[in-house]
Amino acid sequence: MIHTQIAKAIAKTLDYVLSEEEVYSLLETPKHSHLGDVAFPCFTLAKLGKKSPAIIANEIKETLKSVWIHSIEVAGAYVNIFVNQDLSANHILNQVLTEKSQYGSKPSTGEKVLIDYSSPNIAKPFSMGHLRSTVIGHSLSHLSEKNGYDVVRINHIGDWGTQFGKLIVAYQLWGEKSLIEKEPIKELLKLYVHFHEEAKKDDALNNQARAAFKALENGDEECLALWKWFREESLKEFETIYQLLGITFDAYTGEAFYNDKMAQVVSELQDKHLLTLSQGAYVVELEDMPPCLITKKDGATLYATRDVTAALYRHQTYQPKKTFYVVGHEQSLHFQQVFHVLNKMGYEWANRLEHVAFGMMLKDGSKMSTRKGKIVLLADVLAEAIETAKRNMNDKNASLLDKELVAKQVGVGAIIFNDLKNLRTHDLEFSIDQMMSFEGDTGPYVQYTFARISTILEKGQYQPKESTFHSLGEQAWPIIKLLDQFPSLAEKSFDQADPSQIAKYSLLLARSFNKYYAHTKILVEDNQKQTKLAFSYAVSLVLKECLRLLGIAAPTKM
Ligand code: ARG
Secondary structure: OHHHHHHHHHHHHOOOOOOHHHHHHHOEOOOOHHHOOEEEEOHHHHHHHOOOHHHHHHHHHHHOOOOOEEEEEEEOOEEEEEEOHHHHHHHHHHHHHHHHHHOOOOOOOOOEEEEEOOOOEOOOOOOHHHHHHHHHHHHHHHHHHHOOOEEEEEOOOEOOOOHHHHHHHHHHHHOOHHHHHHOHHHHHHHHHHHHHHHHHHOOHHHHHHHHHHHHHHOOOHHHHHHHHHHHHHHHHHHHHHHHHHOOOOOEOOOHHHHHHHHHHHHHHHHHOOOEEEEOOEEEEOOOOOOOEEEEOOOOOEOHHHHHHHHHHHHHHHHOOOEEEEEEEHHHHHHHHHHHHHHHHOOOHHHHHEEEEEEOOEEEOOEEOOOOOOOOOOHHHHHHHHHHHHHHHHHHHOOOOOOHHHHHHHHHHHHHHHHHHOOOOOOOEEOOHHHHHOOOOOOHHHHHHHHHHHHHHHHHOOOOOOOOOOOOOOOOHHHHHHHHHHHHHHHHHHHHOOOOHHHHHHHHHHHHHHHHHHHHOOOOOOOOOHHHHHHHHHHHHHHHHHHHHHHOOOOOOOO
16 A cells, blocks of 8 residues: 555646656665665656756656655765654554455455365375375465455375275275275285285286286276276275365366376377377477377377366366466476477466475475385374374363364464465475464464464453554554555465465464563553553454465464
């Protein structure tokens, strides 16, 4: 809001040599607040008018007038502007108080954003990479809605491939129904590992597995029933994780869903003369990257074939304005290839597909793997975080009601926040102790600040209403400026598919509020009490909205 008003005033003073939007994009925030709230650099104007930037800055200082401006100073090429604090505070805070969780929300565009995320593989443990995808995708879905889009959430589960031939054979030889029903993924994984050990000794097993997969592909009833059962049991187990994280999907259309849809795509590629025969396999040749494999020698389709088919199907079914694939950066080449193939097929919408890549989860500097040896089970990690939260709570607030629920919200919130506070392309260090701290750059810290404000509001018996704000004090002004930035931040984090901006902002806001609170007595009976409460409430509304956008609960007590 502040930048918009200042841009308006400057553009007018300049007789619209630069448009409001142009001025807006040039505005900066001075490094130190004693230099001003907003700075306008005059280099661009100097080039246009062939005058020195300093002269122009002084001219602007003389003519610039607006109710939103308190005073102006010139420093070299910069016009430094001090904003009318009371007027801005009233405007900004009342906007937050009226719009509440809608503050910063855009009106509906009527368009769709499709997000392909989580996407674990059936009969295998939910890996740390899948957790990252789940958490980032979930936050992106909230950011998309905040920016006026309808969201289609798709779980592209890995439920097809030759490994199911192996599993079927292994189950028929060594499997036990009741064990699988108890702990499906653990047992299926065991069978899978056992199969590999045995197949090393006896190659005939590999042939059997190939035959079983072929039978599965041909719709053999017994194989199909087993596959369906493995799939359902695995999904049930994944569901407990989704429930804990508060996540739902619109579709679980995984790889198998496209089995009957690929032949048509392969013949379309053929008709468009895009397929080249290469050692018996069919590929699409691509510029500047390896060719994309479409069918193998034996006619079998591949991961990429299914992704090309899925993109076409989704385009027809949902017509998304944008599609995000939230998948680790080790699959970058795969998505480049898929997008290029679609491009070569003549689909301009392929430019609106985006691979939202992310780095690896590290523990003590090395990759956290779900493979043999170093098995880190997500369920265990979540349980440990929740346990730690409970212990911390017993220390801090032993009389807390709902301790179980709050411990869950804090433990899970800590894991999510730890993931989202970093630039997603970076690798990520996983340390339960660090992410659980109430004092560091953590989820619990932001949640704790929100709960603290909620307690203040309760003690002060605050009733939400519009207020008149004046002289809130020096400590409040930086917070008001932060609140003012929230709408453009929500927009930017969506445009850049980057929830870390929201996480970092929430830390900044929480820290500034705690600083304010350390200097200001809110609950004393003076004539400012209601104003201070209303101000605190506004901060809590935005903090809560940040947490919601990240996919984290905001308990009012902890
Ligand atoms: N199941 C895949 C894996 O675990 C991820 C799928 C990502 N989405 C996609 N459309 N390819 O590696």
